[in-house]
Amino acid sequence: MPRYALLVEYDGTPFLGWQRQTTGLSVQQVLEDAAAPLNGGVPASSAASGRTDAGVHAEGQVVELTIAADLPPLRVREALNFHSRPHPVSVLKVARASEGWSARFSCIKRGYRYRILNRRARPALLQGRVWHVQQPLDAALMHQSAQPLLGHHDFSAYRAAACQAKHALRTLDRLDVVQAGEDIMVIAEARSFLHHQVRNMVGTLVQVGLGKRKPDWPRLILDARDRTLAGQNAPPAGLTFMFAQYKTGLPWADGLGTSE
Amino acid sequence: MPRYALLVEYDGTPFLGWQRQTTGLSVQQVLEDAAAPLNGGVPASSAASGRTDAGVHAEGQVVELTIAADLPPLRVREALNFHSRPHPVSVLKVARASEGWSARFSCIKRGYRYRILNRRARPALLQGRVWHVQQPLDAALMHQSAQPLLGHHDFSAYRAAACQAKHALRTLDRLDVVQAGEDIMVIAEARSFLHHQVRNMVGTLVQVGLGKRKPDWPRLILDARDRTLAGQNAPPAGLTFMFAQYKTGLPWADGLGTSE
Known part of the structure; x- marks a missing residue:
């Protein structure tokens, strides 16, 4: 078919x-x-x-x-x-x-964006699209503390209890934290992710951004491989699946006009 | 009080x-x-x-x-x-x-943004936030045809039938049409606008963008001062009130922290 x-x-x-x-x-x-x-x-x-x-x-x-x-x-x-x-x-x-x-x-790379609204007032236009964090976050420190997670590691500490993957070895290619005013975005890219991995990493980075944990904490948790240690699983509303990449590009038909 | x-x-x-x-x-x-x-x-x-x-x-x-x-x-x-x-x-x-x-x-300038989603597929994430126009728009031509509306004019042709303003003389400071992929934004700035003025101007510019009218049409309509001639009133979902400017800036208290 x-x-x-x-x-x-x-x-x-x-x-x-x-x-x-x-x-x-x-x-x-x-x-x-x-x-x-x-x-x-x-x-x-x-x-x-x-x-x-x-x-x-x-x-x-x-x-x-x-x-x-x-x-x-x-x-x-x-x-x-x-x-x-x-x-x-x-x-x-x-x-x-x-x-x-x-x-x-066949997917060789997946990209997610996690969006945090970092301001005191609750979201009106972005309700359901962001994690609303009211206390000031240090985005530069979050970015710095994210970099030691890059590369090939056992991400057991960041997987969900219900994760069904056979093993927790993954290669994280990108984990950038970028800020534009009250908007803080976490960009994550890897061939594949474990269940809840992105949201668990974001929840952990936020602890650093709030000053509650030191910048070396996300990596210490990675090395401990204990999933009870990581920060909270960041709420789903902030997460967006951005792209899936394949070795051979797909022959998209994307004409603006009506179908043939 | x-x-x-x-x-x-x-x-x-x-x-x-x-x-x-x-x-x-x-x-x-x-x-x-x-x-x-x-x-x-x-x-x-x-x-x-x-x-x-x-x-x-x-x-x-x-x-x-x-x-x-x-x-x-x-x-x-x-x-x-x-x-x-x-x-x-x-x-x-x-x-x-x-x-x-x-x-x-006391307001000396108001700014609006009108957002058009110009693609065949209907909006999922931007439902209620855009005007979905399925046929290809020429944004550069829309921008060009908008510029002769700038300045001090009688905008009768672009006001709502129900508009209660005493006269239709307004000074339009900015009417830019900018494109980023399938996103087309119309940025409008003036000291004040007539009822439905922005949406009527957008509806008229879209007729030009679709190739149904020539680029001189928006200005011809302005000069005719006949409100039955303009393009459709663009739907409200695409419109956002962006800013109000005052001669003296307001002493905003915008601390991220909790209130004193």
Whole structure:
């Protein structure tokens, strides 16, 4: 059956996360149900590059979707965006997936952005999109204390208790903390992440930014490999899945015009 | 009674606009009701620099608020942000207002930003924050056609039928159209605007951007002074009140820390 790659944006607020659940609505269910009209009336099957948690957003999630109908990619996009209304899920681009390509297993790099609103007043326009931290953070110190986490390590200290990965060895390529006024962004990139790894790292860096821990603390925790030591798991609303990169770029059809 | 200036952010989506209405919730009502505990238990009275319409947002609305209690500005901010929950209205800064200062009449410049999402796929993360235009827009041509609107003119062609201003003479200081990928922003600045002026100008510029009208059309409409000729009134969701400027800067108390 024809297989497609989708570039997907979503607001994670109303969903239980990417993965289909029996207890409520997920992004996967919205997409698979929206694809039913292209799949003989039954929900299609899909897999994502990154299985985001409840409340986590995406600007560039990559999804593979198998449907019965053989349609031009732009037609697939139009149909999915029509049938997924009014849910805050939007398919930005569609490509035909090549033989053997997997959204999850072919991915060679994933990027996340974590956004902190660092001011006293609560967010109005960014409600549900940021972690609101009211006490002043030292972003430069957070950045400095993040750098010793780069490279190939056992990240057991930063994984979730429920993490199902076989081992905790990961290679962290980037962990930048950048500030623009009251906006503090943590940019994390790696081939893959453990469950809750980004949010646990952010929660730990915030302890340093608040002055409650010294800058060498995030690395000491890494070396201790004890997941009870790390800072709090930062709330999901601040996290956005930004991109998934593949060895061979995907042949996106992204014409602004209507489908052919 | 003590009078304060407030710098206010809000998401306009759930409100009937700035102004208090008997038919539903307004930003003014949220703030005046939140101020009741500082005002002997009765709603306070307030006025805004710009009376935004239903669905229009603000990042930097300036409001004057009169309350019975004489409190440090940071205490006023904390109380308003506490009592206005969970509405998406947040008081960012508070200053004591000097004698004779008026949020509306002392204002010497106002700034608006209008945001267009120019792509085929509908917005997920920016739902309610943009005008979604699916056909390709030529932003450079829009900018070019906007420049002949600058200066002192009779803007009758761009005012709302319901506009209550005594005359339509206004001085437009800035009308820039800037593009960043699929994001197109219109930046408008003037001492004051007529009702719907920014949205009517944006709707007209979009006709040029779509190639449906020539670049000299916005100016021809201005000169004709006939409000039935302009392009559609662009939807409110794309509009944000960015700033109000005063001859003398306001002595904002904006400490990150807790109130004194």
